[in-house]
Amino acid sequence: MAIKVEHELHERRRGRNMGVGLLLIGFIAIIFGLTVVKVLQLGEAAQFEKFDHVARPQIVPQEGEN
Amino acid sequence: MSDISIQDTEYEANMGDYFALLKPRVMSLVVFTALVGLLVAPVPVHPFIGFVGILCIAVGAGASGALNMWWDADIDQLMKRTAGRPIPAGRVTAGEALAIGLALSGFAIVLLALATNFLAAFLLAFTIFFYAVIYSMWLKRATPQNIVIGGAAGAFPPMIGWAVATGGVSIESVLMFALIFMWTPPHFWALALFVKSDYGNAGVPMLTETHGRDATRKHVIIYTLLLVPVALGLGLTSIGGPVYMAVAVLMNAWFLKGAYDIYRRDDAACEADNHAVEIAVFKVSLYYLFAHFGALLIEAALRQNGIGGW
Numbered sequence: 001m002a003i004k005v006e007h008e009l010h011e012r013r014r015g016r017n018m019g020v021g022l023l024l025i026g027f028i029a030i031i032f033g034l035t036v037v038k039v040l041q042l043g044e045a046a047q048f049e050k051f052d053h054v055a056r057p058q059i060v061p062q063e064g065e066n
Numbered sequence: 067m068s069d070i071s072i073q074d075t076e077y078e079a080n081m082g083d084y085f086a087l088l089k090p091r092v093m094s095l096v097v098f099t100a101l102v103g104l105l106v107a108p109v110p111v112h113p114f115i116g117f118v119g120i121l122c123i124a125v126g127a128g129a130s131g132a133l134n135m136w137w138d139a140d141i142d143q144l145m146k147r148t149a150g151r152p153i154p155a156g157r158v159t160a161g162e163a164l165a166i167g168l169a170l171s172g173f174a175i176v177l178l179a180l181a182t183n184f185l186a187a188f189l190l191a192f193t194i195f196f197y198a199v200i201y202s203m204w205l206k207r208a209t210p211q212n213i214v215i216g217g218a219a220g221a222f223p224p225m226i227g228w229a230v231a232t233g234g235v236s237i238e239s240v241l242m243f244a245l246i247f248m249w250t251p252p253h254f255w256a257l258a259l260f261v262k263s264d265y266g267n268a269g270v271p272m273l274t275e276t277h278g279r280d281a282t283r284k285h286v287i288i289y290t291l292l293l294v295p296v297a298l299g300l301g302l303t304s305i306g307g308p309v310y311m312a313v314a315v316l317m318n319a320w321f322l323k324g325a326y327d328i329y330r331r332d333d334a335a336c337e338a339d340n341h342a343v344e345i346a347v348f349k350v351s352l353y354y355l356f357a358h359f360g361a362l363l364i365e366a367a368l369r370q371n372g373i374g375g376w
Contacts, residue, residue: 034114034180041112
């Protein structure tokens with residue numbers, strides 16, 4: 001007997017699966033949006049540019065600066 | 067057997083059934099009052115953070131609704147009003163409702179803490195606990211005053227909205243809480259006086275059935291009298307103003323007159339006009355809450371433009 005890729009269950013649960021999918025997309029959008037807003041609220045970029053494992057000469061304090 | 071067979075004879079719950087677990091109508095009131103609490107606060111909130119805050123409060127309220135339906139499934143099936151809910155109607159299992167309630171509670175509380183602050187998240191957690199445990203599990207079946215204390219759960223949202231913005235609790239947010247808290251009993255008992263309920267069959271004590279309708283009428287007028295100073299007092303705080311005060315005076319006079327009319331009636335009069343007065347007062351109670359919170363919103367808008375307030 002051939003393997004049926006589409007089971008009747010898939011049809012029956014289509015709405016539910018779509019709903020779960022949309023909820024997940026919404027969740028990702030919320031987390032992404034929150035991240036953007038929270039990071040931008042930090043103000044000056046130097047505050048959050050320090051830990052990207054790349055040398056960033058522009059954030060190294062100059063002599064005389066504290 | 068070459069095919070997977072999974073319960074293909076049973077009803078498959080759809081998204082609408084799960085959504086119904088969250089009591090969408092209650093949620094809409096929660097969203098409205100929480101939004102007012104957030105918008106009237108003196109601290110501006112980034113619109114997206116405000117949106118996430120309100121979403122978390124709404125989801126938290128919905129989660130407590132699902133927990134309530136899980137716990138009350140046995141009595142829901144005995145009452146006509148609730149027999150069509152997803153669990154008693156057999157569309158969702160009690161276990162699913164419990165899982166959804168717990169998962170959404172956790173999601174809403176954690177996200178609110180991360181997006182806003184810990185006080186707001188704590189208040190939301192307490193609200194869910196209060197509604198699911200203190201009200202549903204404990205008081206609802208134990209005392210006819212259930213509606214009074216249970217009303218606290220519905221009164222928290224503006225306080226949480228305020229906490230989202232300010233990170234604190236203040237006299238304004240406490241009075242917004244008190245306004246809904248004191249409003250709930252007369253609102254609900256006006257309804258109980260004209261709706262033929264079957265709470266008795268389900269063993270849930272309701273004032274109209276345990277103490278009679280005359281005692282309920284007395285309770286309506288007493289709680290309305292206690293509500294008036296709270297509503298007017300809110301107008302004297304920093305979020306009040308002349309517009310709010312005018313609305314409050316008008317609505318309180320209207321509600322108080324209705325409560326007094328109810329108090330003066332007896333069962334014969336109620337039967338004679340088919341509960342016309344009780345129905346009218348119930349409607350007034352709905353306008354009452356909407357008008358107060360709407361007026362707070364107007365005051366906030368006026369303040370932003372340099373007018374309004376005291």
